[in-house]
Amino acid sequence: MTSALPIIAVWLGALALNAWLARYDTRATRLAVALIFGATILVLWELAVRIYAVPPVILPAPSRIGASFAANTAILWTDFVQTILKGALTGWLIGAAAAVLTAIAIDRSPFLQRGLLPIGNFVAALPIVGIAPILVMWFGFDWQSKAAVVVVMVFFPILVNTVAGLAAADPMQRDLMATWAAPYRASLWKLRLPAAMPFLFNGLKITTTLALIGAIVAEFFGSPTKGMGFRISTAVGRLDLPLVWAEILVAALAGSLFYGIVALIEKKVTFWHPSQRRQRG
Amino acid sequence: MTEAAADDGANPTLRGGLPVLTVLLAIVAVWYGAAIWMNAPWVRDQAARAETVLTAGDLMRQTLTLERPVLPAPHQVAAGLWEGVAGQKITSKRSLVWHGWITLSATLAGFAIGTLAGIALAVGIVHNRAMDQSVMPWAVASQTVPILAIAPMVIVVMASAGITGLLPKAIIAAWLSFFPVLVGMVKGLRTPDAMQLDLMHSWNASRAQVFWRLRMPSSLPFLFASLKVAIAAALVGTIVGELPAGATAGLGARLLSGSYYGQTVQIWSALFAAAILAAVLVMLIGALERLTLRRMGLA
Amino acid sequence: MHESVITARDVSLIFPTADGPVHALKDVSLTIDRGDFVSFIGPSGCGKTTFLRAIAALETPTGGTLSVNGMTPDAARRARAYGYVFQAPGLYPWRTIAGNIGLPLEIMGFSRADRAQRIQRVLDLVDLTGFGGKYPWQLSGGMQQRASIARALAFDADILLMDEPFGALDEIVRDRLNEALLKLWKKTGKTIGFVTHSIPEAVYLSTKIVVMSPRPGRITRIIDSPLPRDRPLEIRDTPEFIALAQQVREGLREGHGHD
Amino acid sequence: MHESVITARDVSLIFPTADGPVHALKDVSLTIDRGDFVSFIGPSGCGKTTFLRAIAALETPTGGTLSVNGMTPDAARRARAYGYVFQAPGLYPWRTIAGNIGLPLEIMGFSRADRAQRIQRVLDLVDLTGFGGKYPWQLSGGMQQRASIARALAFDADILLMDEPFGALDEIVRDRLNEALLKLWKKTGKTIGFVTHSIPEAVYLSTKIVVMSPRPGRITRIIDSPLPRDRPLEIRDTPEFIALAQQVREGLREGHGHD
Amino acid sequence: QELTLQLKWVTQAQFAGYYVAKDKGFYEEEGLDVTILPGGPDIAPTQVLAGGGADVIVEWMPAALAAREKGLPLVNIAQPFKASGMMLTCLKESGISDPKTDFKGKTLGVWFSGNEYPFLSWMSQLGLSTEGGPDGVTVLKQGFNVDPLLQKQAACISTMTYNEYGQVLDAGIAPDDLVTFKYEDQGVATLEDGLYVLESTLEDSAKVTDLVKFVRASMKGWKYAEENPEEAAQIVLDNDETGAQTLDHQVRMVTEIGKLTAGSNGVLDEADYQRTVDTLMAGGSDPVISAAPEGAFTHMITDRAFD
Numbered sequence A: 001m002t003s004a005l006p007i008i009a010v011w012l013g014a015l016a017l018n019a020w021l022a023r024y025d026t027r028a029t030r031l032a033v034a035l036i037f038g039a040t041i042l043v044l045w046e047l048a049v050r051i052y053a054v055p056p057v058i059l060p061a062p063s064r065i066g067a068s069f070a071a072n073t074a075i076l077w078t079d080f081v082q083t084i085l086k087g088a089l090t091g092w093l094i095g096a097a098a099a100v101l102t103a104i105a106i107d108r109s110p111f112l113q114r115g116l117l118p119i120g121n122f123v124a125a126l127p128i129v130g131i132a133p134i135l136v137m138w139f140g141f142d143w144q145s146k147a148a149v150v151v152v153m154v155f156f157p158i159l160v161n162t163v164a165g166l167a168a169a170d171p172m173q174r175d176l177m178a179t180w181a182a183p184y185r186a187s188l189w190k191l192r193l194p195a196a197m198p199f200l201f202n203g204l205k206i207t208t209t210l211a212l213i214g215a216i217v218a219e220f221f222g223s224p225t226k227g228m229g230f231r232i233s234t235a236v237g238r239l240d241l242p243l244v245w246a247e248i249l250v251a252a253l254a255g256s257l258f259y260g261i262v263a264l265i266e267k268k269v270t271f272w273h274p275s276q277r278r279q280r281g
Numbered sequence B: 001m002t003e004a005a006a007d008d009g010a011n012p013t014l015r016g017g018l019p020v021l022t023v024l025l026a027i028v029a030v031w032y033g034a035a036i037w038m039n040a041p042w043v044r045d046q047a048a049r050a051e052t053v054l055t056a057g058d059l060m061r062q063t064l065t066l067e068r069p070v071l072p073a074p075h076q077v078a079a080g081l082w083e084g085v086a087g088q089k090i091t092s093k094r095s096l097v098w099h100g101w102i103t104l105s106a107t108l109a110g111f112a113i114g115t116l117a118g119i120a121l122a123v124g125i126v127h128n129r130a131m132d133q134s135v136m137p138w139a140v141a142s143q144t145v146p147i148l149a150i151a152p153m154v155i156v157v158m159a160s161a162g163i164t165g166l167l168p169k170a171i172i173a174a175w176l177s178f179f180p181v182l183v184g185m186v187k188g189l190r191t192p193d194a195m196q197l198d199l200m201h202s203w204n205a206s207r208a209q210v211f212w213r214l215r216m217p218s219s220l221p222f223l224f225a226s227l228k229v230a231i232a233a234a235l236v237g238t239i240v241g242e243l244p245a246g247a248t249a250g251l252g253a254r255l256l257s258g259s260y261y262g263q264t265v266q267i268w269s270a271l272f273a274a275a276i277l278a279a280v281l282v283m284l285i286g287a288l289e290r291l292t293l294r295r296m297g298l299a
Numbered sequence C, D: 001m002h003e004s005v006i007t008a009r010d011v012s013l014i015f016p017t018a019d020g021p022v023h024a025l026k027d028v029s030l031t032i033d034r035g036d037f038v039s040f041i042g043p044s045g046c047g048k049t050t051f052l053r054a055i056a057a058l059e060t061p062t063g064g065t066l067s068v069n070g071m072t073p074d075a076a077r078r079a080r081a082y083g084y085v086f087q088a089p090g091l092y093p094w095r096t097i098a099g100n101i102g103l104p105l106e107i108m109g110f111s112r113a114d115r116a117q118r119i120q121r122v123l124d125l126v127d128l129t130g131f132g133g134k135y136p137w138q139l140s141g142g143m144q145q146r147a148s149i150a151r152a153l154a155f156d157a158d159i160l161l162m163d164e165p166f167g168a169l170d171e172i173v174r175d176r177l178n179e180a181l182l183k184l185w186k187k188t189g190k191t192i193g194f195v196t197h198s199i200p201e202a203v204y205l206s207t208k209i210v211v212m213s214p215r216p217g218r219i220t221r222i223i224d225s226p227l228p229r230d231r232p233l234e235i236r237d238t239p240e241f242i243a244l245a246q247q248v249r250e251g252l253r254e255g256h257g258h259d
Numbered sequence E: 001q002e003l004t005l006q007l008k009w010v011t012q013a014q015f016a017g018y019y020v021a022k023d024k025g026f027y028e029e030e031g032l033d034v035t036i037l038p039g040g041p042d043i044a045p046t047q048v049l050a051g052g053g054a055d056v057i058v059e060w061m062p063a064a065l066a067a068r069e070k071g072l073p074l075v076n077i078a079q080p081f082k083a084s085g086m087m088l089t090c091l092k093e094s095g096i097s098d099p100k101t102d103f104k105g106k107t108l109g110v111w112f113s114g115n116e117y118p119f120l121s122w123m124s125q126l127g128l129s130t131e132g133g134p135d136g137v138t139v140l141k142q143g144f145n146v147d148p149l150l151q152k153q154a155a156c157i158s159t160m161t162y163n164e165y166g167q168v169l170d171a172g173i174a175p176d177d178l179v180t181f182k183y184e185d186q187g188v189a190t191l192e193d194g195l196y197v198l199e200s201t202l203e204d205s206a207k208v209t210d211l212v213k214f215v216r217a218s219m220k221g222w223k224y225a226e227e228n229p230e231e232a233a234q235i236v237l238d239n240d241e242t243g244a245q246t247l248d249h250q251v252r253m254v255t256e257i258g259k260l261t262a263g264s265n266g267v268l269d270e271a272d273y274q275r276t277v278d279t280l281m282a283g284g285s286d287p288v289i290s291a292a293p294e295g296a297f298t299h300m301i302t303d304r305a306f307d
């Protein structure tokens, strides 16, 4: 029991520090709060691994992961380019574009709405572990098949959100368009899409992380000898857990960056939405 | 849109299954075409190896009846599904119903845990500045951890702690499904406009009251959109969790064992079973959504 | 020039609601000629908004016939016959005030230069010079309402439908805008449908005053104004004006009596 | 009974916006006594809404001091001193009219029976008997506005702040509600802050009329009314009334001149 | 006495001996209650062992020795598989007949997750780079099945004599259209399916006794399976919870497995061990193990089981 004391002490200390910092709402303190939160987790992890002598082949300590990260930067960079830049990003862009176009088609035609949406639900629910082998069979071993998996994975969440968003314009705003006899394209560009943006970005944000998962996991089903998924599965086989976690660290950093960029664009694009304006009370 | 909705109500065929049927037919047609096209190289190769000459009819017939096609034809998948669902006692290990049930129970458990966690975190984020600033980046980071990589570790660690069966799978499912709920709810809970919040403020409503009477109701459209994504994610999580669980039971195990042996028809049947399951779940949430919104006068 | 622009014959409109149908309009018949300035006045809930919406093809009557410029309201809508000011401002939050005013102009294909010049003109007209770059939520309620009036005036629709456009404005601005509207109307010969709650406003502006009454919504009086088209503000102190106002007030009383 | 309830001393409020700060209030000083009925009148954008919001602790002044019941506005808010009617109805679309009116009552912990009875009473008061079960979007604009007034009246706050509550109503309903409001005020001795654009309304209702002017928003005149507290509608034809109205009109003109 | 065995792969005839021993009551006769956990592509049995999820694992020696170097003290206690079943299977039409000359510029499918070592070692013996290019070979991380060969995404793929090779044949390709290179024949064979435990387990005398009984009963199961392939296949089928296996395939697998277990009585042959170590140490620029392992196997269990 007493062995848990340092863990509890660190935890409470960090909690208090953050609560105090959060009262000063500046850019610097916001960053600090997030970093302290993360640092706390890492310290707790390190302490737990050391105090309870967890075998490194089960869970390596952050210090070991850091060392492995530093020692393998070249490999990590190659894998990052292969999996994230080529696989995830390409797939996400294609998937998002396809989903938005489909959402517009669905929104335009009630026929398609009734016909495509249920089937869209269905396609989206195809589990990635089932599609990945098939897509690897169809699109080959390289990043193209990973991008295809990502396309399938991100499509549905973006579709659902965009369809909801296109329905979000309020009646008076639509009536206005009607009184101007705005052609479909105009009301799409100038009303429906802007009003859909908060929802669309909801979908885009959720899928940033799905894209990474998809690209990495698809590599488990066949890949060239590089890529994060490849490295993770082979490193597990060699029990090189620090390398596995270093790859996971890269994935987490890349994912947070990706998400952050999308969130930033969201802020710029949907500045007018109440959730983006300063909150009162 | 109002016009479209009006047309729609006026035309009874649109309310029925006609659109779904049409789109479905189109898909099946494309699918058959693709099956012939994708399986043809193999059939031609085989013919060349056997040094026989193929007529167009032979080619077509053979591409649609291969035992391990690149892309199975719709009727092959349908037969596989029928065989898996109706051709077995539902307690049989070859029954898709049995495997489906195992997957479903873990999915629902994971979905419940994930949704609760997502909502709880979102509530925390909206109400607590320290959480607002610290949780989100790490929630994002948590989702970028490739689950397929850590799922075996989760299973192994939990198994060594004596936890096996449904719970480890449910936890992986929850891991994947809490995130869409979190993102959607944070947005949804922040949706009320300034005037609505000001009113609450002028009544000195407590945070709980603002939450239950304003934030929660106005977040529902976002919540339901997220729940649909989350339940699909939970299913994926469960299936992923079923792989390293020793690939013994559940649709995930079915999928994978189909993969080992290149049993495309079995893979596709399991895939469809999973997708049907998910589609049904998503539709249930959709129905719940309509019901709730109608009761709230919003639909 | 007695060409009729809007003809309503026995128009009825019923909203089905959860607790029974609401008779928003019942047997409404009315002819509006080209160049008429018609005010609609009546207690809240009597169907003024609904009737204006039906003219603009935003609602479909459940009975009777309604024609605009000899076409269906919808055909007229497609021909861009309407400028509409809604009861609430309905500005798009993602566009600045100038952007909001410019929106219908963009849609109707006005050139960039023409747009800029029109935006400037209507901003001046509604006293919002210098606010073009602000976002709707940065303006006061009255300013938003004026922006929405400016938006409807920016393109030159033949028929202007205005639903309580000046409700949120103070007397002085209101007077100024009333004058401006009259000037515009005389210059352009537009046909105007105008909902108001102010009897003096209705009398001052209109060539025809339609008094309505609720449950079911219907027309109780149609009063043709004998006032000349040229109306200085001082006309409001003439006996004709006061008599007319009295007539409208009586019409309103009657309607209320029916409750 | 000259106990001061609201005291503003040199209150300033500046909104920072992308294109420079907006001076919404500048050096506003005012004392409101218990039981006063104070009207705010002035051109659109002069800071009426902003001042009311500052009193209700919905905005924080950037300069000067403001106290309510001897406390800060925020403390008064916590003590549930305010009933507030916003310029737009602001009804919650997922609640019926009765549900909307009952909402603050629920929040303040009134019993179910008490709630039902109060809802009934205020619905009657604003002439919406029978509409309790409808949703906001099933009502006309004026009906929505009345519902929002009913909501603010349902719980008995000491201080009632009303931002153009009667803007969307016709004269007759408006007269009726004006009378009802006066009766309520006399009976309960509430302190009322009231924004309006109608000079007669301001004069008819108030014990004190505050005339404001924009850019920067400030008080140009404070007129104490010599009219008695008992005011039949006919008081509007008395010379005192007309003189007072003229005074207000002049104040307004001055303000507009500054543009 | 309870004992948990973690398999390297899914339930199939590759592990017939253990399933037969369980179903035929051989474990029970020894007073053991054995739980058999199937593996899968994402299960590293070594990790399960380290996490305490199993007492004994079935693992290939390269992976076991690599884990040992990573600080997980695995010890081989028995070796039911004498010969290696791994080979490279190529389509004849790809024009490969001699490994020394024909692999250049080709794409080869290889299993990773600890199974790649013998392949890498072989390539380094042949002097071929595995980084692609005209003078090397392009390596694909092969998934679970033989699709890359059927789809012609690779000229050759890794197969086991008892499993994937049969699948290629099942897919409709005649043996005549194939060329195979057994690792045994290329001199790079490494020991497969052995039984491994942690060093600490061997310090517990009660556990050691259980292991002795376990190995004895398991070998009895293996011998029974060799003699009754049909029945063994049926037993495996009964134990397959996924319901994905077919009897034909499992019968053939038992038969092929029999050829690999035939030469073994469970005792590890030190010459085989040495050859495995040599192969792994020769592994090109990035050898799998850097130093000859010490104490990576023990005869203690088999000695006590079969004396």
Ligand SMILES: Nc1ncnc2c1ncn2[C@@H]1O[C@H](COP(=O)(O)OP(=O)(O)OP(=O)(O)O)[C@@H](O)[C@H]1O
Residues within 6 Å of the ligand: C137, C138, C139, C140, C141, C142, C143, C168, D015, D016, D017, D022, D023, D024, D043, D044, D045, D046, D047, D048, D049, D050, D051, D087, D217
């Ligand atoms: N959130 C805001 N951001 C920036 N400027 C604002 C904001 N709210 C109000 N203003 C500005 O403050 C000034 C006063 O606004 P306020 O709403 O108080 O006017 P008002 O007197 O109520 O006008 P009206 O009669 O039109 O409602 C206006 O110029 C307005 O543009």
Ligand SMILES: Nc1ncnc2c1ncn2[C@@H]1O[C@H](COP(=O)(O)OP(=O)(O)OP(=O)(O)O)[C@@H](O)[C@H]1O
Residues within 6 Å of the ligand: C015, C016, C017, C022, C023, C024, C043, C044, C045, C046, C047, C048, C049, C050, C051, C087, C217, D137, D138, D139, D140, D141, D142, D143, D168
């Ligand atoms: N969408 C709707 N669903 C149901 N009833 C409606 C709907 N819209 C309007 N009504 C009803 O129709 C009647 C007429 O409404 P309308 O909005 O035309 O009144 P109005 O004359 O414009 O009133 P106000 O002066 O208050 O704006 C009202 O009783 C209202 O409750």
Ligand SMILES: Cc1ncc(C[n+]2csc(CCO)c2C)c(N)n1
Residues within 6 Å of the ligand: E008, E009, E014, E040, E041, E042, E111, E112, E113, E115, E142, E143, E144, E160, E163, E164
């Ligand atoms: C991902 C993955 N692919 C292949 C193997 C190799 N392997 C080892 S045992 C066995 C069973 C033979 O049918 C196979 C295929 C592996 N371990 N992991």
Ligand SMILES: [Mg+2]
Residues within 6 Å of the ligand: C048, C049, C050, C087, C163, D140, D141, D142
């Ligand atoms: Mg109206």
Ligand SMILES: [Mg+2]
Residues within 6 Å of the ligand: C140, C141, C142, D048, D049, D050, D087, D163
């Ligand atoms: Mg205001």
